[in-house]
Amino acid sequence: MKKLFLTLALVTGAWQTCNAEAPAAQVTIGEQEPHPFFRDALLPAWSQMTPEQLLVDARAAMEEARKRRQTLLQVTPETATFDNTFLAAARINAQLQQVQCYMMHLMNVASTPELMQAQATMQAEAARFQAETAGDSAIGHLLEEAARAPWAQQLSPARKRYIEQALKRRQMGEASLSPEQRKRLAEINKEIRRLSLQFYKNLGNSRNTWELEVTDPDMLDGLPERWREKAAKAARAKGIGTDEKPAWLITQGNAHEVLTHCAVEETRRQCWLGTSTHCQENEALIYRTMELRHECAQMLGFRNYADMQAKERMTGSGEKALAFVDKMLNALKPLYDAEIDAYLNRLGQAKGEPITKLNPWDEAYLSHRAPAPATPGFDSGQLTPYFETERVLRGMMEIWEHLLSIRITEHPTVQLNHGEPCPSGKVEVWHKDVRFYTVHDTSTGCHLGSFYLDLYPRRGKRGDGWTTPIRFGHEGEPHLAAMVTNITPPGHPHLLNHGDVYVIFHEFGHLMHMLLGHPELPEHHAMSVERDFIEMPSQLQEQWIWEPEALATFATHHKTGEPLPAVLARQLAESRQNSPVSDTMRMLRHSKLDLEINLYFHEKFKGRPLDEVAAELLAPWQLPYSAPTPSDMRTVHHTMNPGYAASFYTYIWSEAMSMDAFSRFRKEGIMNPATGADYRRCILEPGGSKPALELFRDFMGREPDSAAFLQRFGANQCPPDSKIPTR
Structure with a gap:
């Protein structure tokens, strides 16, 4: 996502593009900015992004897009340049995209009923606006003429690639269709959306409506008393059973315990039939x-x-x-x-x-x-005392500072109420627990990017973990992103399990991809790479959590400071090999x-x-x-999700690619800064300015291969041709 906004606190040492350090400067403006949802500034002022302001800014952004379109249509073949045609076309909706990105970020980290209502209104208005220019043939003709101009042949490879991509997208999109076809396509998309909504509705209904009533306690043999009490309470809430003649209600929510613990086969059979054969009506929708x-x-x-x-x-x-x-x-x-x-x-x-x-x-x-045999003497819970949150975070950052030649610095933050000025030297955040960091190149001092770190669950915040770009910088400006997780809330001590460490390293891989990419064109940012390559950096950076050499940088006992014992590190690696x-x-x-x-x-x-x-x-x-x-x-x-349709394979595809890339680190040293420099130069920095296959070849010096992925499972016999098929 892309996001821009007002800088209320400007830490100049962090924000001068190629200055290593400088004194902090204070910005004390507390009054409302005209359009905080799309003002082009390095840092957002989150407290000014109210639901009411969302609608104001979205409407202003749509009006600006209309003006930009009219300006573009004034360009003639004689006055055409790359900037006033292809870049101008790409950026017609830039402000609206910024509004949508901020909105989605706030929906994910600080949702409220008021924001949800404003989002629904704004999305409906944006859909109507986008329908105005769908398949705009006038712009399409202008771009086609510009691409044939002599100056277009003299452009850099990145700009030529962008022209090719832009024309291909238009030719394969609505612009290539007749008015009748565009009308039919709109009908198709509308019906697909309706079918998808019904699919999810059926799924939700089946989870809420399927139930199995049990009146014979012998049919629940093996289930713990705690489960029985809850199931009886659920039955009574629906008017089933009494204290004298109790009944128990099995639902989608408690069926897993029945299938796992109930000793009565017939109960398990009925439970399995009910939970696994639901949503039959979805077949017709599919x-x-x-x-x-x-x-x-x-x-x-x-x-x-x-x-x-x-x-x-x-x-x-x-x-x-x-x-x-x-x-x-x-x-x-x-x-x-x-x-x-x-x-x-x-x-x-x-x-x-x-x-x-x-x-x-x-x-x-x-x-x-009959649980699967584990690595003898190993329990992953033994690792937790060695994963203290602050040490894991600092150790992870030290690994990538060393490998990628960067410096990561934390800065003070503050959560503001609407209208409050930001204190000198602080960066505004959307919640008091959110942290803020800057990333600089160690050799040049250039400010490459910055990121927010939002670690803990809370009300109004989406579950799971993700990393989102907030702003991709233009012409050498730093990027801005947010890394969000829902790891165990702080305690004393605040310890992580190995799964938490996995999430942190995975998301940090996305973060490095977003912040260290500096292609010639902002449109070739990290998220513009092919979809089946986008998880490669994050899955690659997961690999370090299994390696004893990497564990030594952050896995120390929270009480004694002793490093993770070698035997535990070895058993952890073996447990993965035996997965x-x-x-x-x-x-x-x-x-x-x-x-x-x-x-x-x-x-x-x-x-x-x-x-x-x-x-x-x-x-x-x-x-x-x-x-x-x-x-x-x-x-x-x-x-039914168009983003994943015919694309589920990309999970395994990118894992195979990342394991192959990691084989070079394993060969040359997982802490080898020369290999890290190549990774940064070949994979991270170009973004989408080159095809992903070229990026991979630049780093590995060959075609992708699945051998490392297969050997992870102990596959000694790889296929005669283990190469990964590409275009």
Whole structure:
């Protein structure tokens, strides 16, 4: 996302673009800025971004966009330049995009009912505004003429790439359609949105409406008293059962405990049927969506929707994405088969009889009684005393300061009420717990970027973790981003588990990508890289949390200061090597089905039950169940999300790319600053100014390979051709 705003506190040492240090300067303005949601300044004034101001600024931004469009249309072939055509077209809606980015950020970190209402109003108005110029043919003709001009042939490679990208997007978008086709496309998109909303509504309803009433306490044998008390209370709240004749209510919310702990097979069977076979009505919605996606893709000149999604990705086509998934499925199958054999043997011992076909309702119950063997003597909880929050954060930053030749400095912050001036030397934040840092190049002193750090959960803040760009700097200006997590709230001492450390390192990878990218054009920022490459830096930087050499920089006992014992560091690495392949196979199965249905809906799916087709396509890589298991496509949000459609494979794709890139660090030294300098120069700094495949080749000196990814699972036999298929 892009975000800009008023600087109330200007720490000049932090903000002079290429000055290492300077005294702090105070900005004491407390009155309301005219348009805080899109004012072009280095730091935002969060306290001035009220719900009322959101609507004022959004409307002003839309009016400014109309003026910019009219200015662009005054350009003639004789007066055309790159800046007044292609860049001007790219930035018509820049202020509106800034408003939307600030709005979404605040919705994620400081949501209120008033802001939600203002967002709904603003989004409706923005949709109507964007419909005004959808498929603007006049601008399209102007850009096509400009691209043919002699000056366009003399531009830098980055600008030539941008022209090619801009024309391709227009040719593959609404601008290439007739008025009748644009009308039909609008109808298609409207219907797809309606189908998606119904899909999510059905999903929510099924979670809220399915229930199983139990009146015989013997049917709940094995469930703890705590569960029974809550289930009885839920039943009474619905008028079911009495104190004398109690009843218990099983719902989507408590069914997992039933499947895991209930000793009565019939109860588990009924529970599994209710929880796994819901949302049958979503199948028709999925099929209709696939019909519409296919029509949309063909209208825009593609064979199918998967190819349309892949047009600006490393794969280049849906078939190549599917080839990658199939290659990974087949390469991991021997390991998976051995794992399944051991798994069924373990469950059979728990059941007291051999298992060749597993009842799906028995799986959680038996797995709980026969857990997978762990690394001998290792419990990940043993690591927690060595992961004190401040030491982890400082150690992580020290690793990347060393590898990337940067300096990270924290600055004082303040949360302001509306209208309050910002004290000298402080940076305004949206919550008192948010921290602020600047990033400088150690050799030049240049200010590369800054970031907010929002670590802890609270009311009004979205769950999970993410990193969002707030402002991509123009012409050498520093970038601004926010790294947001929901790790365990502060305590005494404030300790993290290994999962928390993973989240922090992963998100910091995104942060470095956003802040250290300095391409020629701001439009080629880090988030403009191909979607199947965007997770590569974050997944690469995860790798350090498993390495003893890296752990030594931040894993020290919170009481004694002693470093993490070598035996624990070794066991942690071994636990990863011994991690089950089944989780990855589950993602690969879903990736395959996602691609197959978006590639071959008419050939393989239309007119046939979804479960039947899914069972055929995935049979070689499924557990041998005794009963048909429904496809999870009916209940997975990605199915109907256009951002993930025909794209679920990118999770595994980027992991394979990152493991391959890490193999160079492993070979040359994970703390080798020369390798880190190459990583910064080849991967981080160019942003999207070059194709991702070129970035990867520049760093690795060869094509991407899946061998390191497969060897992570202990696959000694890699495919004869382990190269990752690209365009």
